[in-house]
Amino acid sequence: MSKYAFKTEVSQLLSLITHSLYSHKEIFLRELVSNASDAIDKLKYLTISDESFKSIQFEPRITVFLDRDAKTLTVSDNGIGMNEEELADNLGTIARSGTKAFLEQLSDTDRRNSNLIGQFGVGFYSIFMVAEKAEVTSRKAGTSEAFMWSSSGQGEFSIEPSTRESFGTDVKLYLNEEGSEYLYRWSIESLLKKYSNHIAYPIYLVSNEPKYDKDGKEQGKELQEEQVNAASALWRRPKSELQDKDYIEFYKSLTGDDKDPLLWIHTKAEGTIEYTSLLYIPSRVPADLYIPSHEQGIKLYVKRVFITDRELQILPPYFRFVKGVIDSDDLPLNVSREMLQHNRVMMTIQQAALKKLFSELEQLAAANPEKFKQFISLFNVQIKEGILSDWTNREPLLKLVRFKSTLAEGWTSLADYKNRAGDSRKTVYYLSGDNEARLRASPLLEAFKEKNIEVLLGTDEIDELTFGGIGEYEGMQFKSVQQLDAEEELGKKDESSPKDSEKAVAALKRVLGDRVKDVRLSRRLGKSPSCVVVDKDEFTPQYRKLMERLANEAIPETKPILEINASHPLVSRLSQLETRKELSSGDTEIVQELEDLAFVLYYEALLAEGEHFEVPHDFSERLNRLLAKAE
DSSP: OEEEEOOHHHHHHHHHHHHHOGGGTTHHHHHHHHHHHHHHHHHHHHHHHOGGGTTOOOOOOEEEEEETTTTEEEEEEOSSOOOHHHHHHHHHSTTGGGHHHHHHHHHTSOTTOTHHHHHTTOGGGGGGGTEEEEEEEEEOTTOSOEEEEEEOSSSEEEEEEEOOSSSEEEEEEEEOGGGGGGSSHHHHHHHHHHHHTTOSSOEEEEEEEEEEOTTSOEEEEEEEEEEOSOOOOGGGSOGGGOOHHHHHHHHHHHHOOOSOOSEEEEEEEOSSSOEEEEEEEOSSOOTTTTSTTOOOEEEEEETTEEEESSSOOOSOGGGTTOEEEEEESSSOTTOOHHHHTTOHHHHHHHHHHHHHHHHHHHHHHHHOHHHHHHHHHHHHHHHHHHHHHOSTTHHHHHHHOOBEESSSSSOBOHHHHHHHHOSSOOEEEEEEOSOHHHHHTOGGGHHHHHTTOOEEEEOSTTHHHHHHHHOEETTEEEEETTBGGGGGGGOSOOTTSOTTHHHHHHHHHHHHGGGSSEEEEOSSOSSOSEEEEBOTTSOOHHHHHHHHHHHTSOOOOOOOEEEEOTTSHHHHHHHHHHHHHHHTTSOHHHHHHHHHHHHHHHHHHHHHTTOOOSOHHHHHHHHHHHHHHHO
16 A cells, blocks of 8 residues: 655645535535546547547446445446556646645635635545545556545545456545535435536436335335436537526536526537537636636537547637537547647537627627626626737627726727717727726816716726727727827817916926926816826836736836926916026025925826825925925
8 A cells, every 4th residue: 555645735725625615515526426427528538539448338327325324425437447646646636736826716715615616626625525534446447457545635645456346436435524414315316416417427326225114113224226317418408498497507517606607508500510509608707717727618529429628729718718518410529639629610610609609798788788797797808808819800809898988887888989979089088097986087087078078998907908909990099098199189278378387387397307208288187287198109107017017027117298287276386486486596495395396296197197106205295395384
């Protein structure tokens, strides 16, 4: 017998699972049955694709054995099985290289969210929520040797030679006090129907049940065996035979999600190429959506035989949140996964599935705005990813994407913006940042609001790239209101501005020096005294920050252009101080107040746009001096 130690991070994760997920401990059975189904899937595929397995004949079956007297529960399958090395690799390392990421995610997430288990490939280890010990006996198909893995989940496991009549795997659980509620047939049967009713293979429940005479006295026990699941390919059944609850149950058994899906799309395509697809959109963002190793959630079947859910990218990466199955009779059963990438039939199915998904989402937007709003609140960022990465499907993506707006409540489409703008306007104005409230209060928007010119607000980190990536929409060019030339539509400069405002401009240029690229009178300000903008050919601060994160290196900052409101009292005060300084031959008190006011106008403009400056204390000191003088 060989003994092994779990990796440190594995031991930590086992402890978290055991002590933090008890409210959803029933999911252990769902995970074991799903693993058994996957093992059968793998063997079925090998029997049609690998010469060394083609001679194997078997009837797929999953059996759940319940022994109340011994307090054990065993899930058995006749799938591919595992050898000694695979037992050590697969059951000794949780989630492989993703374990660390899982732990980091778990520390910031509600640990009672059972869906975390299925999403990070750690489902098997949920057994230790209900078992004090587990034994896994497995014999790999095509071999004669069997091995048993055993562990109590306390830091180590052992592997030793064992026996098994045929290939497959048995997972035997010695239930603890927390798992005692699963020693009853009705309890196990209800869980199997709840989570695994639509597993494609028959699930049999076997148990020793008390036998009673006519007077109700126990007369020993008898073995009861019964298939407890439908074992049907639900996606192959006509939609007319299915109810909402059928679709919802299948989704939960397929994904491990305990929440109902937001939307499902069931399609049977007939014609030159025939296929069936059942696609789901979740009602919450998958916890691993942004983990680099995230894999798509679409399973490919050929003639109801599972082929792959990994190597083939059926939908574009930005639709990685979509779950479901696609099944076709027009692909050869022995097609290799590499061949699938370039198979004409497969490419046609992929294009048709994507087209159908776009069509259904467009219809949802028109027919059920509230549900579409849910979709956008969850997956708007992924639609924006698509805009930046998939030029072929640019048009349907632009129909789906939404932004906040200065003229409308909720979400705004590009089509709505264009309709409100009218034919005369040729520019889509936008402003992006990380906080919607701050964007709405930005001084940059004051004149646009006064003239009723709509501005789109982007609050996702990706938005600065998205606006630039769109570039043009039905003849309208995109322009940030933070760029210098964005004020062209605001009309000519107000000639009635105080004549001495040029003195304020001169004073600011002198005091601020090379901190700013230029100082100028503004047409975009209404109530605020100042704002900062960038030249038309330079990066906005938001774009620069995003590019720094993507490139993981510093990008030289561009100096802002400071714009001032000639009609604001603080600007007038600055002009007066400049005049008094000239007349007083540089009185130190006047010079100090002038410099303080110049820097406060500069700092306030930066703060309004969420920008930071090197010495925050300098701002507070200058502001305090001005406030004290005002008394």
